Amino acid sequence: MGVTRPDEWLRRGLARQGAVSLVALLARPSGRQPPPEPPPPQGAIGLLALLAALLAACGSPVLPEGGSTSQGQTEPRGLTAALAASDLAVGPNQRFLLVLIGPDNRLVGDAAVDAAFFKVTGPSAAELRSYGPAVYQESPELPGRGIYVARADFDEPGDWGVVASVKRPGQEPTELRLAFKVKEKGSTPGAGDPVPASHTLTGTTAAEVQRFSSARPVDISLYRLSIADAIVAGKPFLVLFATPGFCTSRTCGPGLKTLQALRNEYTRHANFLHVEVYKLDENGQPTPNREMVPAVAEWGLPSEPWLFVVGADGRLMDKFEGSITVEEVRPALERAIAEATQARSG
């Protein structure tokens, strides 16, 4: 993918957009803005307008083709972007996940995507803060399905926006925009933070592990250590929070396979742990009120699955939400192993 300078790219983008304000540029694409407010009523005409508004508000919902109520607005047939990251916070190198949906309601996986991240700085102003490629990561075992992953530096909390430049083979380039919020601090541990020493469940036999893990078949090696044990062990470790048995959309199962593939390759250099998200009852099912294991709250997970790479010093190296591939995790794991080796030799 060719790299374009951010300012040049932005200038070209603005020229195509007719040089509207950045905030308008960021806010425009969603197609979900509320309708404009009606003008204030005046006299008898205003009374009738009020009546019309009242009728519109009280009447049956407008039914589009298919007979369903539409709470959103019909947007032009084209690409739609969806944000798949749930814990964006201030910090460098934050993992930003973008899903692209084509006009046929099918995921797009053939595009070259550049992402420019803007901090909204006022009612009609925004500043470019971060820029880079969004790399397509095909979901393991889901050919043709995947997400675009960009790394962004968020230097302050608040309202942000992304302008994604999308180029598909044989098609005119297009731009998609999304507004989102960045938190001062994420609910999950941030890079460099000491991770919580959770006393997760351990087991040494399949029968024992089946009582608290939904993964089948049971891979006992992923349950020999608790997170607290792994911190004390003084080796880098990977911990996957997922519920493979109760995740029918094929994201959690592959996450476990990613963990196992990395385990097979790096077993001498790091520890590998799986933590089931739900507390299981005696039948191996989630409890009726879907209680979570304590580690979910201790790690502040707003979603699952999550994979965390932790250094030998017990501090977070990197984290991955949702779809996780060996290729994406490997650099963080190798960095953790290299730092551990360096610390031992130093």
Add this chain to the structure above:
Amino acid sequence: MSRATTGSVALIAVAVIAWVAITRSQAPSSEGEVRGLLVDVQAQEIVHAEALTVRDAAGALHTFRVSAEVAENSDHPVSASHLRQHMAAGDPVIVRFRMAPEGALAVRVLDVPSPFPGP
């Protein structure tokens, strides 16, 4: 506009408001379903979603508040995380909803096998 005309309009207005109120109170609650891809899931935690947006085959966006019933349905509970995974995998859903005073409320979300095995 004369005072008499204004008075007439006001009278008509009151009558129409009364009519709306009466018919509204007698109308059955409307229900329906939408099929499409999730393009937004608002949730603060793993189990309960607060809102979701579906894009249908025609490209229209439908936004719903999400009832606790969606996650607590005994036959087919659907967590917020499950919805996010649908969004990331491009797996379609059917959202069953009913109209509530605050707007459309999703009461059930069903998995739909994707018609697209992938390119």
